[in-house]
Amino acid sequence: MRSLLQFTCCAILLSLTFTLRAEPTLPALVAVDVGHTVSAPGAISARGRTELEFNLALAGKLTHALQRLGLRTILVNHDGLIESLEARPRSVPDADFFISIHHDSVSEWELETWWWEGQQHTFSDRWQGHSMFVSRRNPELERSLLCGSAIGARMQRMGFEPTEKNARRREYADRLHAVHFFDNLVVLHHAVQPALLFEAGVIKHRDEELLLRDPARQARMADAIATGIAACLMAGR
Known part of the structure; x- marks a missing residue:
């Protein structure tokens, strides 16, 4: 009886071990952070739209694009209520990658005024393009x-042009693909996983603002970002 029991237990353990080993590895988990909050919505576009609105739209499309590529996603600050920058990466300690979605502006001294639909707004058509x-x-x-x-390469392959605006203050980490060093960005240095802040474009630029509001273009940009992330994460597995 004891021999039969031992044999049965061993068979169960071997079966369980084989099942665990055969279990496929979970897809990588990407945390997509929506930059800014309801109380501090970021820059205001040339036509009066908040940066938070732009960030929400692109972040939502990015999560869908990542999921279509088979990656798992979690949307951070989806309601715009996470005030603490440190809390954002800390809320997703198990994520394999953290990307914070933002849209760029310009310095106060570069702004001009114009009228749009009966209201006065500020703009600058000097700079446009994405950066990281x-x-x-x-x-x-x-x-x-x-x-x-990887993201920068894919973006440019799909026809998106980077900006050199941020080279005035931030050292290039990869000039060809518009990646800069920004060591004290809280959401990046508090992350325990690889982390990146993505600036989709300059919302103070009147023409680029319209492009950045276009859902079809947002989807194309999201596909480019997602493809770059997927290629990068698969390279490390």
């Missing part, structure tokens, strides 16, 4: 930069 930031204080700088470069 990584932090040397992030524990996964190498992978952060690799993902930034």
